[in-house]
Amino acid sequence: VEEELLDLHRADECSLRLAQIPGVGPVGATLLMLKTPDARLFESGRAFAAWLGLTPKDHSTAGKTRLGVITRAGDEMLRSVLVVG
Structure with a gap:
């Protein structure tokens, strides 16, 4: 499961940028991408x-x-x- 999560993380440019935030790693960045709607809605x-x-x-x-x-x-x-x- 961890390997699939990392593959998903590496395939998404926005997830890679989110992972550069201090305290947000591959798991947090991938969850943010999967579970949040478009940021322009906020x-x-x-x-x-x-x-x-x-x-x-x-x-x-x-x-x-x-x-x-x-x-x-x-x-x-x-x-x-x-x-x-």
Whole structure:
């Protein structure tokens, strides 16, 4: 399975570029390519992070912003690979 994953990684130019980011290796880059939609669909990096489930939950009242824990939205495997990286 690891060999097939590396073959898939080496065949995709975007996956190779993603693997150059510190903390993102072949597994993370391949998962990002396979599981995420086109990046142009997101308004910003924060919108992408929210889609992944990496933004804190908002508990705001009366004009006071209170951020809670990281939400459990998004793909759990992809989020865990990126957080561990």
